[in-house]
Amino acid sequence: MGNIPHEIADNLETCNGQILSKVLDSVKGAISQGISPNQILEEGLMEGLNGVGLKFKVGEVFIPEVLAVAKTVHLSMDFLRPLMIGKKVKHREKILLGTVQGDLHDIGKNLVGIMLEAAGFEIIDIGINVPAGKFVEAAKENNIPIAGLSSLLTTTMNEMKTVIEKFKSADLKTKIIVGGAPVTQEFADKIGADAYAVNAGEAVERVKNLL
Numbered sequence: 001m002g003n004i005p006h007e008i009a010d011n012l013e014t015c016n017g018q019i020l021s022k023v024l025d026s027v028k029g030a031i032s033q034g035i036s037p038n039q040i041l042e043e044g045l046m047e048g049l050n051g052v053g054l055k056f057k058v059g060e061v062f063i064p065e066v067l068a069v070a071k072t073v074h075l076s077m078d079f080l081r082p083l084m085i086g087k088k089v090k091h092r093e094k095i096l097l098g099t100v101q102g103d104l105h106d107i108g109k110n111l112v113g114i115m116l117e118a119a120g121f122e123i124i125d126i127g128i129n130v131p132a133g134k135f136v137e138a139a140k141e142n143n144i145p146i147a148g149l150s151s152l153l154t155t156t157m158n159e160m161k162t163v164i165e166k167f168k169s170a171d172l173k174t175k176i177i178v179g180g181a182p183v184t185q186e187f188a189d190k191i192g193a194d195a196y197a198v199n200a201g202e203a204v205e206r207v208k209n210l211l
């Protein structure tokens with residue numbers, strides 16, 4: 001039996017529409033063979049996405065191909081999500097999640113959402129390209145104890161600071177956790193975030209610590 005997660009990663013890296021259309025079938029096949037959703041996610045989908053990122057960086061593939069890959073990853077994650085979350089975990093606090101204004105990347109944020117949900121939290125995801133004021137409004141409306149901000153671009157990471165300042169001036173006690181590839185602990189400290197996590201697994205730990 002071949003290694004299905006690696007095959008998924010390799011297929012994503014081709015960025016070829018015809019091959020991509022088979023990835024979801026491979027994901028389903030992997031599940032039916034008893035491979036865990038986590039292994040599929042890490043060794044398959046995320047590994048493939050990293051490879052695509054490298055190709056994108058050196059100009060071997062372009063936005064349309066990356067979009068097609070991202071769509072394939074989304075579809076696969078939609079399929080894996082209920083399997084990871086399992087049957088009705090008791091919902092604890094609500095966590096607000098969003099990608100800051102100017103930024104359209106959401107795969108990492110969605111993964112953080114899935115992991116938090118699997119840990120029993122209720123996720124209120126307000127999407128991508130979210131203006132600072134909308135984070136504050138949503139936090140007020142839903143009485144949110146913790147908000148997670150995502151940014152994948154060096155040009156949008158400063159928007160996180162704007163969001164934190166908006167929360168402060170609205171006098172809300174919401175704690176803020178930040179993340180995304182260019183974000184570091186140092187940056188999080190500098191902008192006054194309450195926590196930072198490098199990945200979705202660590203995000204769950206940090207959120208638990210914040211509560």
Ligand code: B12
Pocket residue numbers: 046049050052053054056057063066067070102103104105106107108109111112147148149150151152153154155177178179180181182196197198199200201203
């Ligand atoms: C997919 C992708 C796209 C897709 C996004 C589709 C989508 N629906 O998300 C599309 C094609 C739209 C895109 C567009 C662009 N992209 Co892009 N993209 C990527 C790519 C290949 C993968 C990102 C990804 O999903 N990674 C996988 C996830 C799981 O990882 P992650 O996001 O880092 O998330 C993890 C952690 O960071 C953390 N985390 C994330 N969010 C949060 C939030 C919280 C609260 C916490 C605690 C943790 C956390 O946990 C996650 C899970 O472990 C990266 C390259 C890369 N290797 O990162 C480039 C990349 C991010 N893109 C880049 C660029 C430049 C762009 C464009 C500007 C290109 C252009 N010229 O137009 C546009 C910008 C559009 C915009 N305004 O946002 C650059 C950014 C460079 C920089 N330093 O700023 C990168 C790094 C590529 C590169 N090497 O050049 N992109």
